[in-house]
Amino acid sequence: MTKQIRQLDRVVIRFAGDSGDGMQLTGDRFTSETAQLGNDISTLPNFPAEIRAPAGTLPGVSSFQVHFADYDILTPGDAPNVLVAMNPAALKANLTDLPRGADIIVNTDEFTKRNLAKVGYASSPLDDDTLDGYAVHPVALTSMTIGALAELDVSKKDAERAKNMFALGLLSWMYSRPYESTLRFLERKFAKRPELVAANVAAFKAGWNFGETTEDFSVRYEVKPAKMPAGTYRNITGNAALSLGIVAAGVRSGLPVFLGAYPITPASDILHELSKHKRLGVTTMQAEDEIAAIGAALGASYGGALGVTTTSGPGVALKSETISLAVALELPLLIVDVQRAGPSTGMPTKTEQADLNIALFGRHGEAPVAVIAPKSPSDCFYAALEAARIALTYRTPVILLSDNYVANGSEPWLLPDVESLPDLRVEFASAPNGEDGTTFLPYLRDPQTLARPWAIPGTPGLEHRIGGLEKADKTGDISYDPANHDFMVRTRAARIETIPVPDVEVEDPDGDARVLVLGWGSTYGPIGAACRALRQRGLPVAQAHLRHLAPMPANLGAVLRSYDRVVIPEMNLGQLAHVIRARYLVDAIGYNQVRGLPFTAAELETMLEEVLKNV
């Protein structure tokens, strides 16, 4: 039968199922196929903290959302146009996010009395009016998969497990995705078990053919490639990009990278990734705790490596004392905080931006450090390089504030030319710097950068001692002199405050906006999408986004003061707004949400429209 083909400019699909249903993998593959086609993409996984919550329950639901379009997009999409629900729990957990009219593909085989009861459905939503207004496509996914594999030599369990590939095949057909990369992927993944390659490929093809033949799916969709700058792309998550940024910082500085880390969600993937790059001189150590992890990284920095430690909020709290030591020692150190919802264990797999305060202020004594936040998954690469540049040039700890949303979300990344990446080479001290030509002054500063010499052990003639006790200016000897302490505290503050960082850029295409939306970190996408939507409706609004939170860009005060209203959306209770008010005496309005989820563009649009009405 010939199918009608309809053009769309954008689609949001959410794959949802039990944690054991392989939804992350399914989403990943669909994303990869979509990338091959040249659409712009943004993805968002959402999974429970439990490795295997009880099967079929609401807490066990895992989902993956992918947004793709024929133009450049900024977010994984507010609401799905299509939901793939592998069981009743997946349907129930995601239905509220679905606008009426959306397509729902359900695996009817899982809608048994028992499974319905598990999630509190008294009757099947497929039979009552629950799904009125949606385009429901009931598909017996499990039994059709098993049927399609009947001839193959696989167990029933393995056959059943291939049902996610059936779903992927169906969706790939619906959206006209090229599937060669998926077939290659399956061959790689199951290289050691050819029977599973055959089973998964057969399930995928069965899904594709089902779409082709069944009358239920009368329309096929196409989304044309987006116009993106020429070059080679790959799809990348924030954690992967951040890891590569650290590797690149090692290559571009010529220094060995030493990572000390203690496993914690959602930062562990960076440890996993970096542990693969020994060839490029990256040493990783899984320490006994977060304190040891940063201690070892600092010890490595002292020895002339690029010391890095990666963690999430609870780990940052543990590292606090060592960060202060690094401030006193004035050594380079990169601290990565992939934020998650807190306090305490909070919601480990959910996102939040509530560690800005601890990054800026969470240390004893006057202990300023540089703080940087990436705005999107691929930006994590450049943010890591920038953090390393500041750490190495200014001999200071730098905190890189990623979060679960950018860490696990993905987008296409135009691969940079290695030669175009910043040159991070450093010079170690090699000779005495005292006026007499023989003494070494470990705290004599470079007048430009205020950085002290990095004199690593092994350098003859520069033997010296450093420590947490207050040091006399220049000599670094222990000093309790009041005036010296005052001077050193102010100097350490000035060291950070005077690091040159790029001016903040304002996006205000027509230059007539009176309201500025200021964001930082991962809210860039939703804020940008909301601003675009408003502008398309003729409502002018300006957007500025902070990458450098300490020090802040020199032009920020002037920018803030040139608007009638400043709105600061944050996934916390107003931490940046607090700083902005204190530093610039600007009456910024906070818009705050801490639900463990990113902002939707729609909610920001609604909020901003209100603000615009009132200026």
Next chain:
Amino acid sequence: MSEPVALKLTAKDFKSDQEVRWCPGCGDYAILAAVQQFMPELNIPRENIVFVSGIGCSSRFPYYMNTYGMHSIHGRAPAIATGLSVSRPDLSVWVVTGDGDALSIGGNHLIHALRRNVNLKILLFNNRIYGLTKGQYSPTSEVGKITKSTPVGSADAPFNPISLALGAEATFVGRTIDSDRKHLQSVLRAAAEHEGSAFVEIYQNCNIFNDGAFDQLKDPGIRDDHLIRLEHGQPITFGKDGQFCVVHPPGGFGLEVRETANTPAEEIVVHDAGVADPAYAFALSRLPGFDLRNTPIGVFRSVARPSYDSVVQAQVAEAKASVTETPEQQLAGLLGSGDTWTIVG
């Protein structure tokens, strides 16, 4: 390889220009002098030696050594030194710590450094008190210790640092005393020669807050009846006239002290620091209980196991050996790995 050139360093070369500021009479002075006098023996250039310490009176040590040094934060020296040692195998890294620093706040880092067998020489100055904070009891203070924080006596049982180190899989464990320079240096020598973590407990007198804590081991009149000097390959006898010995009673788990006169010579334990089973060294460590009678000093255990540093370095070296491309080329390959696509302009 050519013969190492004799550097002809002296104790003076290891003295820094900083004024030493321990209380007059503190045992730390004796240890500092012993270490400074011992250092030239290593024949390692000063710039390749690093002392890393935590916080405490003892942890001021690095300031006084004319080598590289870091006075870090309370309890964390083993962690910091681990990162340094692993990334710089060319250095000789020493950790100086106290009983509070190593066994209380830093207990976790100590045991993990030992189990990993990081190439660190760890000197624990045990004065059985918190010196720097002015005299609170420590994790090695005897039960019932009266201090500022325990006016009616401490309630908790102490650690035996040697037993603890052995339980933590230490490959080298020794004990010595601040006042016996020759012995102290002999243990340092053995520690320095050891590949991997060498843990050395040094009994140190804090004459301000815990004076005389080790007097039985120092008083020439009685010390020989208290001290068991462990010598590798020698039968373990002690006492002024060798009147005591150590035996392993059949059926028992541990070691016991007997009178030599009533013990057949073949029953006396011959000390072997290389016994693979740590139970032997552990049994030695339990001989004194917590009074100082029957206190072994010397090397309890010295066994070979690859250091963490060497294993990690070998992994990196092996990975690097397989590469022919420049780092930039490798990086370009890495960035472009996985599923990529090209958009032509």
